[in-house]
Amino acid sequence: MKKKKRNTNQGSNVRGTLVGFFLMFCAIALLFGWVYKIGVNRPPLKYALIPESTIEYLRNLNNINPGQGINLSDEGPMDWDNDEDFGQTASGDMKWRFEEDENFIVYYHKDKDALWQGYAQQVLKYADAAIPSMIDLMGRYYYPKDMNGRKLAIYLAESENVYNNTINQLMNTNPASRHTGSIGITVFSIGRTGCMTDGIVIHPDCFKDDPHGENGYYKVLLHEMNHYVFFSSLDYSKPIKHYLWVSEGIAEYYCQRNDGKQISSPEAIAFIEQKCALNSEFPLTDNSAYWAGESFYLHLGNQNEKRVKDFINLAYTTSTDSVFILSKMDQSTTHKKWVEDLRAHQLLETEEMPEEPEVQ
Ligand SMILES: [Zn+2]
Numbered sequence: 001m002k003k004k005k006r007n008t009n010q011g012s013n014v015r016g017t018l019v020g021f022f023l024m025f026c027a028i029a030l031l032f033g034w035v036y037k038i039g040v041n042r043p044p045l046k047y048a049l050i051p052e053s054t055i056e057y058l059r060n061l062n063n064i065n066p067g068q069g070i071n072l073s074d075e076g077p078m079d080w081d082n083d084e085d086f087g088q089t090a091s092g093d094m095k096w097r098f099e100e101d102e103n104f105i106v107y108y109h110k111d112k113d114a115l116w117q118g119y120a121q122q123v124l125k126y127a128d129a130a131i132p133s134m135i136d137l138m139g140r141y142y143y144p145k146d147m148n149g150r151k152l153a154i155y156l157a158e159s160e161n162v163y164n165n166t167i168n169q170l171m172n173t174n175p176a177s178r179h180t181g182s183i184g185i186t187v188f189s190i191g192r193t194g195c196m197t198d199g200i201v202i203h204p205d206c207f208k209d210d211p212h213g214e215n216g217y218y219k220v221l222l223h224e225m226n227h228y229v230f231f232s233s234l235d236y237s238k239p240i241k242h243y244l245w246v247s248e249g250i251a252e253y254y255c256q257r258n259d260g261k262q263i264s265s266p267e268a269i270a271f272i273e274q275k276c277a278l279n280s281e282f283p284l285t286d287n288s289a290y291w292a293g294e295s296f297y298l299h300l301g302n303q304n305e306k307r308v309k310d311f312i313n314l315a316y317t318t319s320t321d322s323v324f325i326l327s328k329m330d331q332s333t334t335h336k337k338w339v340e341d342l343r344a345h346q347l348l349e350t351e352e353m354p355e356e357p358e359v360q
Contacts, residue, residue, distance in 0.1 A: 050192070051239040058190060064284055065244055066179060067360040068227065069171040069187035071198070076191025080148035085199070086169045087153060094165065096155075099124055103131070103143060105151045107199075109158040119156055119207055119217070126211075126218055127154065130225055137254055137305075138229045139313050152228060153199040154221070156207070163203050170198040184220040184360040186227040195232050200224040214257060215358060222255035223360050233316040241319045245282045249293020250312055251360070253301075262298045262342065263291065264349045269342045278331040278338075279321060287359060299338045 058070050071077075082088065087096040087107030096107040099120040104127045108116035135141045144151050157163035167179050170187040179185065183203040189196045202224070206217040213219070230247050234240055252258075263269070272292050275283050282288040301308040307327075314323040324331050 050190075050236045053239040053241060054236055057241040061244070064281075065248070065289075065359070067182045067185055067248075069167065069185055069198075071171060071187070071189040073189065073191040076193030077189035077196035078193065080150045080196055082151055082153065085153050086166065087155060087199075090169070094162075100151060101128065103128060103151060104154060106154045106156065108156045109162055112158065116156060116158060122211070123154055123156065123202075123217065123221060126221055127152070127225065130222055134225065134229055134254070137250075137309060137312070138226070138233070139309060140233060141229060142232045147196070147232075150196065152197060152225075155199050155201045156217075157201055157204050159204055163201060166199075166201050170201070181359050183215055183358045184224050186224045186231075188231055190231075190236060195234070195236065197228050197232065200228070219255045219257055220360055223251040223257070226251040226254040230312070230315075235317045238317055239319065240317075242315060243281050243320050244284070244289040245276075245293030245296065246315055246320050248289040248360075249295075249297050250308075252290050252294035253297040253308070257294065258291075260298070262345050263295050264342070264346045266346065268292075268295075269339065269346060272342065273339045276335070278324065278335050290359070295342070296338060299341045302341060 055072060058072055061068055062070050082105055085105070085107070087098055087105070090096060095110050097110055097113060097117070097120075098105050098107045099117065100106065101124055104124055106120040106123045106127075108120045131141050142152075155166050157166055164178050165175070167173070167185055167187065168175050168177050183206055184201065186200050187198040189198055200221070202217055202220055206215055206220045210216050211218040227247065230250065263272075268291070271286070271288065272295065276288060276292045276296075278296070282292050297308050297311075300311060311323060311327060314326050318326065321331070324334070
């Protein structure tokens with residue numbers, strides 16, 4: 001009995017040990033699985049250290065450009081899931097509906113939903129159709145699989161109040177803040193886990209006219225999507241400082257605000273000659289970062305658009321001044337050539353100076 005009992009004990013000890021090993025194996029497997037999942041869900045920590053000069057560049061962008069919002073934090077964005085979007089968590093009067101596909105989620109307000117649902121469906125179509133040309137110009141695009149599964153969120157604001165309120169929510173700014181002077185904005189959260197786009201917000205005025213018009217929602221959407229790609233592409237582990245015209249000019253060039261036409265008014269050319277040196281900010285009071293920035297890229301791509309693509313590709317990893325050095329372009333000489341190009345173009349065409357676009 002004893003022996004038998006001992007044998008039984010030994011048997012159960014062996015079984016117990018086996019069960020123990022099995023449970024430990026399961027625990028380790030689960031742990032590895034969990035760690036792996038975290039690894040899969042989070043981008044590599046390549047932004048672990050953002051140089052102070054890059055932080056300064058991003059902070060300054062917030063100050064000088066009402067058409068952009070950047071939330072900077074040490075930890076970086078943690079909630080990449082669309083379930084955490086303001087478009088889904090808002091309740092009461094601010095509750096949103098949405099249309100989505102595999103790449104985008106477009107939020108629209110619950111009121112007047114037949115009209116706004118139609119806009120949301122059209123925005124989805126425009127956004128998807130823009131991806132190939134974005135890849136062509138910018139060299140890349142970021143699908144949800146590149147963004148921890150996050151779809152690019154687009155908010156269609158049906159009123160000025162909703163526009164302001166949405167931006168304040170995305171930027172955690174004072175609920176009373178007004179964002180006058182912009183008709184579209186892209187809000188980013190940037191930190192050590194990467195650059196997450198909280199959302200693109202489009203102003204209600206953009207839905208009043210032809211979507212393909214100068215300030216129609218088609219062009220504003222393309223402009224803001226260009227920011228999504230540009231700012232998602234910057235290597236935040238490097239010291240980077242760009243003049244505002246670098247990012248706004250390429251967004252204008254991409255959305256073809258002026259239908260891809262180069263400026264030709266003598267006033268605009270004189271303005272560029274006197275005030276738009278390529279080693280400086282263009283005057284901030286004249287929205288010249290937009291229209292003169294676009295003009296520069298039109299000049300650069302005049303003979304070969306590859307020059308624009310190469311310029312942007314370099315801008316992802318280094319500052320504007322270094323982009324010129326690496327491209328073997330002297331900033332002062334390039335500026336002179338740009339103005340000469342505009343004067344030659346002016347002889348071919350006489351046009352009014354385009355109206356200053358509203359800030360986006
Ligand atoms: Zn912009």
